Amino acid sequence: MSDRAVALLPDWVVPVCPEGRVLEAHAVVVDRDRIEAVVPADRLEKNFAGIEIQRLRDCVVIPGLINVHPHAAMSLMRGLADDLPLMEWLQRHIWPVEQRWVSPEFVRAGSELAMVEMLAGGTTCFNDLYFFPDVTAATAIRAGMRAVVGLPVINLPTAWAENEDEYFSRGLQVHQELLAEPLVSTAFAPHAPYTVSDPAFERMRELAEEMDVPIHLHLLETRGEIDDSRKQFGKHPLDRLDxxxxxxxxxxxxxxxxxxxxDMDRIARAGVNVAHCPASNLKLASGICPVAELDRRDVNVAIGTDGAASNNTLDMFAEMRLAALLAKGASGDPEAVPAQRALSMATIHAARALGLEEKIGSIEVGKQADLVAVDLSGLETQPVHHVISQLVYACHRGQVSRVWVAGETVFADGRPTRLDPDAISDRVRQWQRRLARTDAEANP
Ligand SMILES: [Zn+2]
Known part of the structure; x- marks a missing residue:
């Protein structure tokens, strides 16, 4: 143990593994970047004599939330175009703006905006999918935030790459550059079955195996995707990918x-992970992911917000609540996705989906100290009969009081410790004017 070790002493600890457990009067001992111990408070003196104790009164400490699908930079397009079908929204609004503006500066400004919001809401790690992943990675490192950055592949020319070959070569370079980074890793991020060729998928499968990284793909978002795949490839997307x-x-x-x-039996057998984005699916009227039935088949379902352009927040507390409620409403089963399962989907299931299960996703000895303190003292979360129910059904992200990533405090006293929200706000206002102009020109 180093002399920098601290003991966090909240009223409750929810370690997530085992699911549903709530520890009272326990301390989480953090040594540098990792969790050294979870011990009853009355054993602190004996086992860790002289350790600095941070008392977190009325707080519950949980593992950091993991957003498995946010498109961070798209936060600059929050509210640009709402209440439209997916393809009209993409083709008439999002793509014209992206064509005109996507650049390292755009991605930096959008990612910073997203990271301030995510950290303030208790999200310590996100799995991104966007252009210029090198910039998103650099921004995450600067913010002290954990990230998996997607290496995009799409058969359309963009500011990031001209063709599939170039997407691969640029992506592989980013992967190499990030190999030694403790907080950031990579995944392949093919946009969708309808925008990626068979040879590119085959190459990606081989490379992902070699590099030991996940593949992060939009899949079966709308009914139209299946009809189009039959026309374009003569196959259902799942048959093609299989x-x-x-x-x-x-x-x-x-x-x-x-x-x-x-389909559900098939993906359960194959061990496919699912990123459930309920708010975006509802807003775009794409459909509803049958989470209750997937959960019964032990499919690993994790929660994502999707980009702020189609949500319109990156609020994992709101998303957990919605996931739990929607599963019940859609299945007719009030026992579907109980509160503790929703919390697992936002933590350990997400870590598993990203191949980071040994490192994050729960409060267990040896894991990284990615932690969130949530203050339950407000009357809106009193009385505290069941801590996990409060977290999922009654809490809002404004109750997040402190956030640690790899043992470092990255959010406290209402502010991120490493990012400057005022400067970010100024830059975002400039971007707003540019994007609005382009959107107006594209939709006269
Ligand atoms: Zn998406």
């Missing part, structure tokens, strides 16, 4: 709103 060897535990399939019973 034939390409993509259906397996490396795959994190985002959305999955169009699943029949046979």
């Amino acid at each position: 034939g390409l060897g993509l259906l397996g535990p490396r795959l994190l399939a985002v959305h999955m709103t169009q699943l029949d019973q046979g």
Whole structure:
């Protein structure tokens, strides 16, 4: 143990593993970047004599929340175009603005905006999918935030790359540059089955195996995607991906709103992970991911917000609550996705989906100290009959009082410790004017 070790002493600790457990009068001992011990408070003196104790009165400490699908930089397009179908929203509003403006500066400004929001809401790690992942990675490192940055692959020319070959070469370079980074790792991020070729998927499958990284893919978001795939490839997207060897535990399939019973059995057998983005699916009227039925089949379902352009927040507390409620309403089963399962989906399930299960996702000895203190003293979360119920059904993100990533405090007293919200706000206002102009020109 180093002399920098501290003992966090909240009223409750929810370690998430085992699911549903609530520890009272326990301390989490953090030594540098890792969790050294979880011990009853009355043993602190004996086992850790002289250790600095940080008393967190009325707080519950939980593992940091993990957003498995935020498109951080798209926060600059929050509210740009709402209440539209997916394809109209993409083709008439999002893509024209992206074509005109996506650049390292755009990604830096959007990612910073997203990171301030995520940290303030108790999110310590996010799994991104966007252009210029090198910039997102650098911004996360600067913010002290953990991230998995997607190496995008799409058969459309963008400011990041001209063609699939170039997407691969640039992506592989980013991967190399990040190999030694403790907080940031990579995943392949093919945009969607309808925008990635068979040879690119095959190459990606081989590389992902070699590099030991996940594959993060939008899949079965809308009914139209299945009809188009039959026309374009003569196959259902799942048949096509299966034939390409993509259906397996490396795959994190985002959305999955169009699943029949046979599809669910198939992805359960294959060990595919699902990123459930309920707010975005509802807002774009894409459909509803059958989470209750996936959960019954032991499919690893994690929660993501999707980008702020289609949510319109990156609020994992809101998303957990919605995931728990929607599963019940959609299945007709009030016991579907209970509060403790929703919390698992935002923590340990997410870590598993990203291949980071040994490192983060729960409060266990040896794991990274990615932690969140949530203050339950407000009357809106009193009385505290059941801590986990409060967290999922009654809490809002404003109750997050302190956030640690790898043992470092990255959010406290209402502010991120490493980012400057005032400067970020100034930059965001400049971007707002530029994007609004482009959007008006594209939609006269
Ligand atoms: Zn998305």
